[in-house]
Amino acid sequence: MSALFGHIKGAFTGAVTQRKGLLAEAHNGLLFLDEIGELGVDEQAMLLRAIEDKRFMPFGSDKESSSNFQLIAGTNKNLFRQVEKGQFREDLLSRINLWTYQLPSLKQRIEDLEVNIEYELEKNAQKYGSLVSFNKSAKDDYLRFAKSAEAEWRCNFRDLNASITRMSTLAKGGRINTQVVKDEITRLKQNWQLGTDSSPETDIAKFVNKPIDLFDQSQLVAVIKVCKQSATAAEAGRTLFNVSRLNKTSANDSHRVSQFLSKFNLDFKKIKGDY
16 A cells, blocks of 8 residues: 555654655556556555546545556456456456456467577576576477477466576586476476366366266366466467467367367366356
8 A cells, every 4th residue: 555655754663754655656657557456455445546536545644645647557367257256346447447458478479488588598697797508409408398288387487587597507617408408397397287286187077077088088188288277268279279270271279179178068168267
């Protein structure tokens, strides 16, 4: 609350000076609020009024302040579901949901991976004062894995940043070799596996109530995994049919996913839990 709306001196323990707050600083400018879904209900109510009336009350003050700002908000949550759960105000969502843009994940923009690897290496060089680079075979191995279906990139560029930092730290003589890459691939797989809340067998039992052939099980496990990691059925289709879709003049990726899932009386929303 203090960070957004500011506070007066003595408003709480430790408030030894007055704080202006982000809304006041954004007067006649632009305010970007990342992870707006994490705001508490009180802050949501205050923000709604600030957006509508351009006025707000700094913490501990009995005098209103004003700010004429434009707002851009970011979130990794489904705010409509948050509204249903009572965790986000519907009137605030209606106010901020004028234009919505879904940013593609690292998995969706895998063609950007190589240039971002170089960017992370350059950042590390500036930060630590030493340039680290890949051996050719090591880079080929890393890119092969990074672009494969095994690479989940669940936390997007945060995963990539951590991965490059680890390999740069472990590189001897400023060169990332194949052994460093091999160890890092193992580490990434383990990290993503630890973040999985269910086994393939659990997924099958959860979604399918009848025995199915082992052949169908293996396919279904892979499809469920990709669907869980994808924001939309179209994204899942692009991942699952990444080769065959290139030979189609009009690739309806979401329809192909729906067709496969319908054989087991499933759909994308059920797998994602959006029902």
